[in-house]
Amino acid sequence: MTTTTCADADADAVQDDTLEGxxxxxxxxxxxxxxxxxxxxxxxxxxxxxxxxxxxxxxxxxxxxxxxxxxxxxxxxxxxxxxxxxxxxxxxxxxxxxxxxxxxxxxxxxxxxxxxxxxxxxxxxxxxxxxxxxxxxxxxxxxxxxxxxxxxxxxxxxxxxxxxxxxxxxxxxxxxxxxxxxxxxxxxxxxxxxxxxxxxxxxxxxxxxxPQLLGTDGTKMSKSRANSIALGAGTDETARLIKGATTDADRHITYDPEGRPGVSGLVLLAALCLDRDPHDVAEEIGGGGAAALKRTVTDAVNTRLAPMRARRAEYARDxxxxxxxxxxxxxxxxxxxxxxxxxxxxxxxxxxxxxxx
The missing domain is CATH 3.40.50.620 (HUPs)
Known part of the structure; x- marks a missing residue:
């Protein structure tokens, strides 16, 4: 049996009064x-x-x-x-x-x-x-x-x-x-x-x-910087862009946005597409290096965008x-x-x- 304390009720009331609530x-x-x-x-x-x-x-x-x-x-x-x-x-x-x-x-x-x-x-x-x-x-x-x-x-x-x-x-x-x-x-x-x-x-x-999503060059993703992955990009173009993304010389993958912006930007992108915590994604890739990281990101992005791409193509026909x-x-x-x-x-x-x- 679950009981609700006064403190729990107060916490719920405070949460309900937030903008999101x-x-x-x-x-x-x-x-x-x-x-x-x-x-x-x-x-x-x-x-x-x-x-x-x-x-x-x-x-x-x-x-x-x-x-x-x-x-x-x-x-x-x-x-x-x-x-x-x-x-x-x-x-x-x-x-x-x-x-x-x-x-x-x-x-x-x-x-x-x-x-x-x-x-x-x-x-x-x-x-x-x-x-x-x-x-x-x-x-x-x-x-x-x-x-x-x-x-x-x-x-x-x-x-x-x-x-x-x-x-x-x-x-x-x-x-x-x-x-x-x-x-x-x-x-x-x-x-x-x-x-x-x-x-x-x-x-x-x-x-x-x-968090701010970084582009393939490790800086803020932006239309004007040619470092972004367009929603309308195809699977092959997406793979090409991610393959050319900036990483670093450390083979072991970690999520450290301050110390390793390029690697961490890719980890975050995969995590967002997979609805997972970026630290868990980095730990899973571990010593797989940049190649494994980029494969993970490519698969995650293409899977996440697949239904959107299909709908986009359908609308484009009308x-x-x-x-x-x-x-x-x-x-x-x-x-x-x-x-x-x-x-x-x-x-x-x-x-x-x-x-x-």
Missing amino acids: RIRRDPARFRVLTGDRPTGALHLGHYFGTLHNRVRLQDLGVEVFVLIADYQVLTDRDVAERLTATMEGLLLDYLAVGVDPERSVIFNHSAVPALNQLMLPFLSLVSVAELGRNPTVKDEITHSRQASVSGLMFTYPVHQAADILFCKGNLVPVGQDQLPHLEVTRTVARRFNERYGPVFPEPDALLSAV MGYVRSVLRAGNERANAIADATLTQVREAMGGLGRGPAS
């Missing part, structure tokens, strides 16, 4: 805004960092909005190259990993004018100095491909605030490095409400529990349906954005409505 207890009260810039193929870092969590939240009953941030491509690029093909690739990846257009809204920036119009009143709520102090913007400017910084790059956090608040998003999955951006959104919402009346929620951050998903999502996003913009104008005393007819 509240999501599980009442998922319908949460609306998530998340998304990606269409600057290249989505990869395993995206899958374990955010895509898997989007599907999990959707399946719990949370309302999920997935943004294809096509306008934000221009924050660090002079032109948006191959935009249509990249956007369609994102759509295929979203559907393949399990984003369900019946339960989640997939849309793109340029198709929702009212969302982007929110930037104007939002920009009036933050100072130039505040934007300049944003550490994430500073880092993005440092790593920008452009010779000079555009105004869009500088105001990027405010554009993200419009992304989140147009649909009254109150939960945003982010990594630790994105917290300063979310704080701008919270500031915008709070100041708007104080100045014009309660319209927007102050969204909470849902931090990813997955691109008319895939495009209809985006059209339907854009219609839904436009209806919400128009209603929000109307509410904003009314709160601001009719500003932006034009003369009465």
Whole structure:
């Protein structure tokens, strides 16, 4: 017979009061805004960092909005190259990993004018100095491909605030490095409400529990660094990429992210694909060396991605349906954005409505 002590009951109550506990207890009260810039193929870092969590939240009953941030491509690029093909690739990846257009809204920036119009009143709520102090913007400017910084790059956090608040998003999955951006959104919402009346929620951050996934060169997996394994990659390409991954001279495999980043990144990738602890995976490989490690990773990745690849190929045979998903999502996003913009104008005393007819 199992008995429950007062201490156990107290512990359960504390657990239930966490953000995760509240999501599980009442998922319908949460609306998530998340998304990606269409600057290249989505990869395993995206899958374990955010895509898997989007599907999990959707399946719990949370309302999920997935943004294809096509306008934000221009924050660090002079032109948006191959935009249509990249956007369609994102759509295929979203559907393949399990984003369900019946339960989640997939849309793109340029198709929702009212969302982007929110930037104007939002920009009036933050100072130039505040934007300049944003550490994430500073880092993005440092790593920008452009010779000079555009105004869009500088105001990027405010554009993200419009992304989140147009649909009254109150939960945003982010990594630790994105917290300063979310704080701008919270500031915008709070100041708007104080100045014009309660319209927007102050969204909470849902931090990813997955450690940063490294690429095949031992640095952060990134579309721009040519070190990633795309979700749409075939089995042979995956094997080739993993075979060329950086390791070290120590034959005995251990999981030591600080001391052995290349080896540990591969161990972590295998562990995530196998739903196992990375220390156990490393111990099992032991003295098998880099060759055994890479075989383990290749098998784990290809097995994990196999059903997603099959679904992706099936959707790719009906691109008319895939495009209809985006059209339907854009219609839904436009209806919400128009209603929000109307509410904003009314709160601001009719500003932006034009003369009465």
